[in-house]
Amino acid sequence: MSVDFKFASLRKQPVPRFMLSPRRILADVLSSGWVESMIPFLAFICVVVGVAVTTQDYFVASNLRNLAQYSADGGLIVLAMLIVVAVGGIDLSVGSNFAMSAFVALFCFHILQLPVPVVLVASLGCGAVIGATNGLLAGLIGCGALLTTLATMITVRGIFTLSSQAQMVEISTSARIDDLWDWIGFEKILTMPIGFWVLLAVAILIFVMFRQSAFGWHVLAVGGNRKAARHGGIRVKVTVFLSYVLTGLIVGLSGFLFAARQNSISADTGIGMEFFVLTALVVGLGGFVPGRGAVVPVLIGFATIYIFNNAMINSGFRGDFVQLCMGAIIILILAIDVKFRKNRHRLLASTYLDPVKVTLAPTRGMAGLMPHEIAPKLALARILGAGQLDGPEDVILDRDGNLYCGNRDGRILKLSGPDHSDISVVAKIGGRPLGLAFDPEGRMVACVAGMGLLRVTLDGAVELLTDQTGRSLLSVQDDTSIRMADDLDIAPDGTIYFTDATKRYDIDNWGLDLLEGRPNGRLLSYDPRTRKTRTVCDNLVFPNGVCITHDGKYLLVASTWSCSILIFDLADLAAGPRIFLDGLPGYPDNINRSSDGGYWIALAGMRNAILDQAMKYPGLRQRMTKRVPPTNWLFGNLNIGGVLKIDGSGRIVDALWDAPDGPLYMITSMREHEGALYLGGVTNDKIGRLQLAYADRQWTSQQSYWGKG
Secondary structure, three states, X not given: OOOOOOHHHOOEOOOOOOOOOHHHXXXXXXXXXXXXXXXXXXXXXXXXXXXXXXXXXXXXHHHHHHHHHHHHHHHHHHHHHHHHHHOOOOOOOHHHHHHHHHHHHHHHHHHOOOOHHHHXXXXXXXXXXXXXXXXXHHHHHOOOHHHHHHHHHHHHHHHHHHHHHHHHHHHHOOOXXXXXXXXXXXXXXXXXXXXXXXXHHHHHHHHHHHHHOHHHHHHHHHHHOHHHHHHOOOOHHHHHHHHHHHHHHHHHHHHHHHHHHHOOOOOOOOOOHHHHHHHHHHHHHOOOOOOOOOHHHHHHHHHHHHHHHHHHHHOOOOXXXXXXXXXXXXXXXXXXXXXXXXXXXXXHHHHOOOOOOOOOOOOOOOOOOOOOOOOOHHHHXXXXXXXXXXXXXXXXXXXXXXXXXXXXXXXXEEEEOOOOOEEEEEEEOOOEEEEEEEOOOOOEEEEEEOOEEEEEOOOOOEEEEEOEOOOOOOOOOOOOEOOOEEEEEEOOOOOEEEEEOOOXXXXXXXXXXXHHOOOOEEEEEEEOOOOEEEEEEXXXXXXXXXXXXOOOOEEEEEEOOOOEEEEEEOOOHHHOOEEEEOOOOEEEEEEEEOOOOOEXXXXXXXXXXXXXXXXXXXXXXXXXHHHOOHHHOOOOEOOOOEEEEEOOOOOEEEEEEOOOOOOOOOEEEEEEEOOEEEEEEOOOOOEEEEEOOOOOOOOOHHHHHHOOO
């Protein structure tokens, strides 16, 4: 079946290549994660400039190598402390652990004469045992982290003092020489000491851990909200325990490097290190911030304190005066940082909404079909699952006539045919399911807000297909994450086309995208064969419903806020969209095929003259959001549910409305199946079923797409 129109004769839809707005650039900069580290970074720059001006030749290459030589000890322990702080704990025993691990390394090397790799394992094991002790008490048993690690600090310090005093002379008089030991302690690679490269490698690994690994995500989740993490299935106690073990391992590595470099220890080794590390952490993070694995800001904070402390001591200042100055500077940095963070959110809130002038095409093609002109045909619909559903945004049927929908709580539900009274859970996804489609193998593919594109088998297995696409070249803010996957359809070659309705707003505040009126959305594609996701067309106005035409050659996309339907040529996607239908009386949501070669369009709400006029005045909408409560904002009329029927050429041939007080308001989806139309709504608690007198009672969507199977 072919569509009855000439694609080349349709008007092109202008699509901007990029968004140029000072307000938007400022908002994107303020909302970027790296801005949170601006004050620590500026403090670091001030310290570097101050030291460079007051200290001659401080930043020459030879001194920078010396700084790097000794930075590994503190830098590694700062990273170790970051892990326990991120999980919501603290470790005051890192100084004692550092000293004990260094002693174990020296004892194994000089007294036991063990090979250097074994010495490394012994030092790591010492740190891990102390970390495991903290994890056992603070994580598994549930003792307070502060008191637990304070007790461990005192106990380990006592053991270290007794052990080191007994072996100090023998260690210091040992004549053992080992090339690998000396290489670790004193050799350089690319002019930089081994310890520096170890610190860099550990920093990269921890960065990747927080960004890419399940354990890193669990650590941040536990630190951010333990109750929510527990409800999400994360083993909170085990995660805390493993975090302390990992911290101990890193401290043990630091002790090993110190032992190889110094080849000796003293009674005051590691004393005060925990306070130095905590100071660097506070400067980098702006305080103790659980649930945040910010490796780079923490290293910036460490470098600030390390250089400042080193420069003042080298200048001959007394230790107590240096501590006084460090305390004063920390207070100043934190005061500025807190003030900046507080006003940053206020400034972001006042600048983020960036309205633009929007002029909509007048309503056309609706003569005799408006709600006040015809009978409310949806009033005859039979109601399914009333009160048992919550926000079935999209509905879909399988070959056997079973009905499926998403639920607000993250479940996909099945209403078994033929009467659809038996409701069961197919899968628990965790995010809000929106668009649904069946692939040729009978598996369900779902757009999930905040999560991306998922595949669900009918026995409940869930697989993430994609949650990222390529970053826009001219975007200030990283927009690789798919923020609001909305609707999808599958082409004959298996490619999945789906929309990311808005890159700026979430499912909870998507309405702000209407008030902004900017092209914040994009059309994406996912190829199951290569598992690659790409952006087909960026900068679309709230792209929503997606439908492959009957002949499989074109793609229809609903542009909700522009009240229009766009069309893409699948053979030439680079040519961009053309306008298939505009001047709609409401805001189109999902689009689906009908049995007669046409299409159904769900209208989520109706236009009104006041809002159409307000869209021409961005300043008015900006002031409205600041001065008027959200419940009183101008918005589309969402109290009238409607479905339009169009033919293959895009001409409106029928309109189905509910009664003004009817149950099927804000319709966001509909599917035709064996002569009936099934209707869902993102704010409804039910599904409607309307028998169609003129529909093919043998036609199903599955056969239309994949043939009889």
